[in-house]
Amino acid sequence: AIVEDMYKLVMLPGEEIIHVLPQEYIVDNEQGIKSPIGMSGIRLEANFHIITGQVTAAKNIFKCVNKAGLEVTELILEPLASAESVLSDEEKEAGVVLVDIGGGTTDVAIFQDGIIRHTAVIPFGANIITDDIKEGCTILKYQAEQLKMKFGSALASENLENEVVVIPGLKGREPKEISVKNLAHIIQARMEEIIEQVYYEIKNSGYEKKLIAGIVLTGGGAMLKHVSQLVEYMAGMDTRIGYPNEHLGKGSMEITSPIYATSVGLVMKGLEYSDKQKNKQTKVTTHSKKTKGGFFDKLLNKTQKFFEEGEND
Incomplete structure (x- = not known):
């Protein structure tokens, strides 16, 4: 109540x-x-x-x-659903930060002692990285997205200087060469900004020193190469990528990507709700049966007593 x-x-x-x-x-x-x-x-x-x-x-x-x-x-709040699919009970008990890097937002949820302690929504995510690549490399948005997914890295130092990607030119124009290292610089700059916002939320929560399990990254943005290393370096906390495969069967490989963390979590929440409803219905049915049984038992006993008294008379 x-x-x-x-x-x-x-x-x-x-x-x-x-x-x-x-x-x-x-x-x-x-x-x-x-x-x-x-x-x-x-x-x-x-x-x-x-x-x-x-x-x-x-x-x-x-x-x-x-x-x-x-x-x-x-x-359901997005990070709560994602947490359902990628975090273990031990991590929630020990203290953990879930960072769900989605397309439009980056969602933060902090658990400690098995209880959610802090939530935040940072108003930019992986889509803004795509926009940065589009502007920085002067290419089309779909090309920027493909570059990010196939060749993108959150650590520029991990890429070679002479590595380039050739992008087809627009109609009648020459193909464009893009340095993979420059691409990584663009991505890293924006990722650092996102991580700084995440770290601010961690400090603001008051649980910075109580998060034994560190940080778990999920969502589409977590698929960027070297993103966990960058987060670990900037936040100074153990970091892993969260995959929603802990509760999935063997034939579910296509949805074990961090992209589907929220979706899997929502399905799990739905099943949990369905089970609760079934349990309620079972309790109601059992209670009604007991009530009916008690009434008929009393009626039968009274009837038997009535006939027994009649026979004695």
Whole structure:
């Protein structure tokens, strides 16, 4: 009930509460309680991490899903879904930063002691790197995207000076040669900016010294070569790439890429919701059966007593 009450908080116009995430409960001044269920006390308090979003953005998502012939059950923050598919329970317990480098945004979620402690959305991601390549190399956007994916690197020092890529010229124009090292310089400059923003969020969270498991990178931007080395160098924390394959079967190799981390996480959240609904229905059915059984048993007993008394008379 206390969590549900948080959803009733008055928000700024145009905003709504998406998630209410309990940080800790306090029962009669006893702090640090993860779950107060089963405890007895007089006063219950709690600290929450509340995530809000724009109403119009949420409505647009609902419309998009509905037009596809589907129904929206729940709205999930992107890094929470990604965390579901790429992070282990041990990492969440030890303390970990999930960095989901998507196309338009870079999402940050910090877990510690098994609880999400901090979330942030940085308003630029891998798409802006493509735009930088397009402008820096004066090529078309689709060519910039292909260059980034095939030859891009987040560390310029890892590329040879004389390595070049030839891009077909526009109609009637000569092909263009692009230095792979210069390409890496463009990518590295923007990636450093993104990492600086991520590191600012880590420091701002207050958990910088408590993140034993380091940083996990996922999303399309995590597929850039040498990106984990750059993050590890700049943040000074152990870094790995998060693949959503921990919960997938053997025949699911095509969706084990970090690109699908959020999608896999959403499916897992959906299955979790479905299981909860089934359990609720099972409990209701069981309860109703017990109730019916009790009523008929009582009725049968009364009937038997009635006939027994009649025979005795």
